[in-house]
Amino acid sequence: MRIRKTAEVRQAEIIDAALRLAARLGPERLTTEAIADAVGLTQPGVFRHFPTKQKLWEAVAARIGSMMETRWSKAQSPEDSPSSQLRAVVVAQLRLIQATPAIPAILFSRELHTQNEALRKYFLQLLGRFHGLVAEFVGRAKEVGEVRRDLEPDDAAYLIVSLVQGLAVRWSISARAFDLTGEGSRLLEVQLSGFRRARRGGRR
């Protein structure tokens, strides 16, 4: 009854299970036993592949990071306008969160940050990269006249990043009761409309 797999495969399975379960139980209630059950191992078997639980969390964080980077780069298509690419990147991020609800749960977990400083810094950098990406598109949109001249790209990017995070918070507290990507796209348009130069003096 002992199913044996390579360490590489098992590690991936364990990380996957951790991501799935962290969304349901909350990151702090995620036990090595629960992971082991989901993967089909005994509890100590998990420690064959990760020396401590902290290291497991770091691997999970790295997986989240690489998922994000992958989607961001796939969402960009240089032939499109800056604002279109901006939309695509934000929508990609929303879709990823909707498909992997553990992401906000882990990202917002105070416990993980106080207990694991490396993790906190990693997520801070990751958020910083998302912000930088968004700011770059806003900057280019400004150059081609898609947004107001007086708009600071960094500030605009903060508003957009906040839009995603605030929405993720509401989605999480609402027990995921609405379509994150749909609602996000809608609100993004409202946000972008405020960034544009008003035509006709602002009366519709």
Added chain:
Amino acid sequence: MRIRKTAEVRQAEIIDAALRLAARLGPERLTTEAIADAVGLTQPGVFRHFPTKQKLWEAVAARIGSMMETRWSKAQSPEDSPSSQLRAVVVAQLRLIQATPAIPAILFSRELHTQNEALRKYFLQLLGRFHGLVAEFVGRAKEVGEVRRDLEPDDAAYLIVSLVQGLAVRWSISARAFDLTGEGSRLLEVQLSGFRRARRGGRR
């Protein structure tokens, strides 16, 4: 050496301690022992005042709720313009979060929500009331011409609430490395500038 206080006073002390400690340890790592130490009781002494830990969390939630409502109503001054009052309410919220960093920690805690459905619903309602308040001010600002005619107050309010929450997330992950209220006020102005009717066709 036995210091004896009325139940009312002790309950307040326990809730205060829980709020202080939840910010430092994270809500899920907050133990009854840590609370007892902070308050000057033995661990079982806490259970004299709250029958279960869940009930304690509910009391903490109620305290957060009443703190918010108090600040919101104090921030309103009917003689001011709608947009000024909007600013005041948002700044009051930011100040409260900065003074009580446990609020985002508790609000964003996946564990508390999965384990205590009543708590999740309470926070959902609380957020809903904040959204409603903001939406009302946007609506009035619209009536007096302080914001664009084509702006949906509900949507604008979602953007503003997200601004606060997204900022709280960043503040928390950054280890509270910046001035929440200052940064929030600055970004709120950027947001509001996008809600206004542009003068002179949008060129500064």
Added chain:
DNA sequence: TTAGTTAGTGATAGAGTGCTAACTAAAGGA
């Protein structure tokens, strides 16, 4: 075959953690 490597198991240590039960002592009115 055989020997070495490595994934996985059973048993269990050891440190918490919520909560209960029985007892104690301070407060305050009759």
Added chain:
DNA sequence: TCCTTTAGTTAGCACTCTATCACTAACTAA
């Protein structure tokens, strides 16, 4: 002054969870 009420203590139960350790069995190359 006694007596009731009630805040607080000591001792400990039941359970959870990470991590260790000795051992086993599957793969792999000589």
